[in-house]
Amino acid sequence: MLPAPVYVISDAHLGFATRDAERSLLRFLKHLPGRAGALVVNGDLFEFWFEWRHVIPRTSFRVLAALADLRDAGIPVLMIAGNHDCWGGDVLRNDAGIMYQLDPWEGVLAGWRARIDHGDGLRLHEDRTYRLLRRVLRNRLSIALFRWLHPDLGTALASGTSTTSRNYQPRDGGAGLRRVAETQLGARPELDLVVFAHSHIAALEQTGRGVYANAGAWLDGATFLRITPDRIELRRWDGSNDGAELRVLDRRPTSLHL
Numbered sequence: 001m002l003p004a005p006v007y008v009i010s011d012a013h014l015g016f017a018t019r020d021a022e023r024s025l026l027r028f029l030k031h032l033p034g035r036a037g038a039l040v041v042n043g044d045l046f047e048f049w050f051e052w053r054h055v056i057p058r059t060s061f062r063v064l065a066a067l068a069d070l071r072d073a074g075i076p077v078l079m080i081a082g083n084h085d086c087w088g089g090d091v092l093r094n095d096a097g098i099m100y101q102l103d104p105w106e107g108v109l110a111g112w113r114a115r116i117d118h119g120d121g122l123r124l125h126e127d128r129t130y131r132l133l134r135r136v137l138r139n140r141l142s143i144a145l146f147r148w149l150h151p152d153l154g155t156a157l158a159s160g161t162s163t164t165s166r167n168y169q170p171r172d173g174g175a176g177l178r179r180v181a182e183t184q185l186g187a188r189p190e191l192d193l194v195v196f197a198h199s200h201i202a203a204l205e206q207t208g209r210g211v212y213a214n215a216g217a218w219l220d221g222a223t224f225l226r227i228t229p230d231r232i233e234l235r236r237w238d239g240s241n242d243g244a245e246l247r248v249l250d251r252r253p254t255s256l257h258l
Contacts, residue, residue: 036070
């Protein structure tokens with residue numbers, strides 16, 4: 001169970017994002033103590049993350065330190081691996097104290113029975129080729145072999161083959177993940193809420209008896225979710241209190257306010 005209010009961010013792609021985007025995220029994280037019950041990082045916090053035995057990427061170490069500070073302040077931090085940072089391990093879990101996991105998370109999220117998944121590889125037809133690559137990238141042998149590379153070479157190789165764009169938008173406008181969420185909610189009546197990321201398309205929608213939410217990409221929008229037992233809010237961080245309210249969905253299914 002993650003206590004309310006739960007804040008959800010995703011797709012910051014630190015190491016690729018602009019310096020301003022990184023600094024705004026750092027200010028946001030420092031703003032959470034005393035306000036947040038928990039924080040969820042739904043994948044792709046980093047453009048590239050890998051843990052060698054004694055080395056980690058130097059990019060965005062201040063954000064990693066800020067996450068550790070949140071844990072020291074007693075705020076649970078859950079991180080779901082994305083397609084760019086699925087090689088986490090002891091540093092994230094033991095040194096930073098983050099609940100880092102490769103698989104989707106299911107549980108009670110601020111009073112909502114929820115499933116959280118980054119969302120990569122979930123579209124049935126569009127992601128068929130990627131699903132094959134995903135198996136290779138997450139294979140233990142592949143990871144062990146990559147670890148033999150010098151960190152400078154490994155980082156350069158990973159950065160050079162990244163497909164991320166500063167203005168990445170899916171061709172389907174996020175409709176594919178929306179359909180996946182609708183299917184999961186329809187097949188799992190015990191779920192109240194499905195949270196995805198990956199598409200860089202922020203969303204907060206009633207779908208049948210459940211809710212689909214996507215925090216969008218901090219990379220190019222600084223958007224996030226704030227979840228309490230009574231409502232879910234899609235917001236944009238502007239440095240003031242909890243930022244600008246973009247959309248609100250109250251617990252009652254007919255009260256979506258734009």
